[in-house]
Amino acid sequence: MTARLVADRVETVIEVLDYHEHGSERFAHVVIDEASYGDGLGDAEFCVSLDELLAIGGAS
Numbered sequence: 284m285t286a287r288l289v290a291d292r293v294e295t296v297i298e299v300l301d302y303h304e305h306g307s308e309r310f311a312h313v314v315i316d317e318a319s320y321g322d323g324l325g326d327a328e329f330c331v332s333l334d335e336l337l338a339i340g341g342a343s
Contacts, residue, residue, distance in 0.1 A: 294319040296336065297326065309333045 298314040313336075315327045 296331075300328070302333075303330075311336060 295316040295318065296311075296313045297316045300312040300314065302309065302311050304310065310330050310332055313329055313331050315329055317324065317326050320327070
């Protein structure tokens with residue numbers, strides 16, 4: 284199983300595109316699974332603070 288990244292325990296990150304900094308804070312440019320919103324608009328790309336991300340699950 285592959286670990287999933289979750290922002291605010293609601294949005295499921297399906298892909299991390301890159302990492303970068305804004306000032307001294309680290310961020311990830313991520314793709315959020317469309318099922319997190321249920322709006323029918325498909326997956327969405329966001330810049331998310333690493334402090335907001337939590338890895339759940341793990342490799343087995």
